[in-house]
Every structure is written in C-alpha cells, then in structure tokens.
Amino acid sequence: MSHTNSDLEVVNVGIRWYHPPGFCVNRPAGSGDFAFMQWLTPITIRIDGVVHSHAANGCIVFRPADPQWFGGDQFTPFGNSWFHFRGVEAEAILHECGIPTNRVMYLRDDRFVEPLLSHFQRENMNRSVLWRMMTRSYVWRFFIETARALRKDSLRLGMTRGMGRRQDFELLRERMRAECGRAWTVSDMAEAVHLSSSRFTRLYRQFFECNPVDDLIGMRVGLAEYYLRMSDMPVGEIAQACGFADTHYFSRLFKKRLGESPASYRLLNGGGGEA
Secondary structure, eight states: OOOSSOOOEEEEEEEEEEEOTTOEEEETTOOSSEEEEEESSOEEEEETTEEEEEOTTEEEEEOTTSOEEEEOOSSSOEEEEEEEEESHHHHHHHHHHTOOSSSOEEOSOOTTHHHHHHHHHHHHHHOOTTHHHHHHHHHHHHHHHHHHHHHHHHHHHTOOTTHHHHHHHHHHHHHHHHTTTSOOOHHHHHHHTTOOHHHHHHHHHHHHSSOHHHHHHHHHHHHHHHHHHHOOOOHHHHHHHTTOSOHHHHHHHHHHHHSSOHHHHHHHTTOOSOO
16 A cells, blocks of 8 residues: 655654663764654764764754764763654655754753654554554654744753753753652752752743643653553552652543553553563
8 A cells, every 4th residue: 555645754763762871872874764862861972073972851863874973971871762764755844844953952842752752653553544644744743843942942042141050950850850750849959959949940941941840740751651661560660660659640640641541551552561
C-alpha cells in the first residue's frame, strides 16, 4: 500500500535514555537521516570541528550528513531523548518552521518534547489506521512547538540582565529532574538558589513559563511513563519511586494528564517486560 501525501517517517525514538559514564556518540559521516536530540545532563559536543560544553536541557537537529560527536563526562551518566526521521518532507518542515540545524538551542518551554516523542513511539508500535498521517501531523506539531519555544528563547537571550540567575535555575531544574522522586517543597527549591519562596516562584515562571510544582509533577509523570514502558515494577512501587506517596492520587493524576490509567498505559506501550 502506498504512503499518503507524504513519505515522512519517524525511524526510531528514545525517551530518557541514560548511558554509562564516558558514553560518546561518534558518527563522522552522520546518521544518514535527520535527528533531533535533547540532552538531559551536561554535554560535550563537537560542532564544525570545535568542541563545546553545554548545560543540561539543550537540543540540536542534525541533517543526515552532519558529523555527530557528543557525550557526557567520565564520572556521571549521560541522559538524552531523541528521534530520527526521514523523507522528502523533512527538509520542508525544518525550513517552514525556521529550525536551525547543527546548532545548539535552548527552549524556554520544553514540556511538549517528551509527550510528542511518546506519540511517535506509540504510532510506530501500534500502526493503527492512518498511523503514517498521524505521525506526520505529530512531526509538524513538534517542530512548530520547537519554533515557538525557540523564538521566545531568542528574545529572552537578547536580555543580558539576569542571565547568571537563569543558569542557577537551569542547574536546579536539572537536579529536580534527576531527583524527582525526592519530596521537594518550594522552600527547598528556593533555598537551593538562595531566594525567598515568593521571588523564586516569580523567577521560575519567568524563566520556564510554568509553576515549579507543576513542572516537578510533569517530571515525575515522565519518569513514571519510563518505568511503565521499560520495567515490570508494580504501579505502587513506581508511584513511590517517582515521589508520589499515595498510589491512588498518582493513578488519578496520571490518567488526568495522559488520558489513560497507568495499567492501560503499560499495556498500550508494551511495558511490563524485564526491568
């Protein structure tokens, strides 16, 4: 059966993959397809022959022939989320959305990344009716969201005032993501950057366009998705590991955010295998 009006294809997807210390990708001739990658931990990356170090939560889009060399340090795991895609429409999407390639980007609001990667993964696995068209729509949405976040971020980067403070918040956000199972309070977060709770909350909203508590919940739900897909841990243990003291509250919140109960999500996404 021929494809519809597009041969756009998501080749592979990885969500919150954590690699051992010293992990390094080295593809001198590129991957042969387009690739989006967001790093969840600090990264060392070579671009145009020059090696740079960058804080967590940046991202990049590689063209098929762009050399790829990146990884973490020798002491801590390296985490990233990514997807590879190809097809004649891939170039048009990037051009239409104004997405730069082979260049480091920081998105002011990246909450759309993991949910849409989950959609890519689900469509590729289930291949329901019109799944190619659905995948195409999700790819367009992904890069439209990227363009919006990038343009906001570009405006923010033009303002030099407060950039040092922004870096403190980015490091805290990285720590929150890594320790999202911890019983964080707003006071704990504020203390980590030496601010009052009220000022901390105002700046957090300014930098990331979300409430710190809502952001933390999103991180916890994202981690729960990972455990449901990749492990056979009982739902109660997953709730505890992700910082939810009440399993029933976790299940209600998960269903509210993703439209499915944890058990249903696990069944639909092939979870429950070997941990």
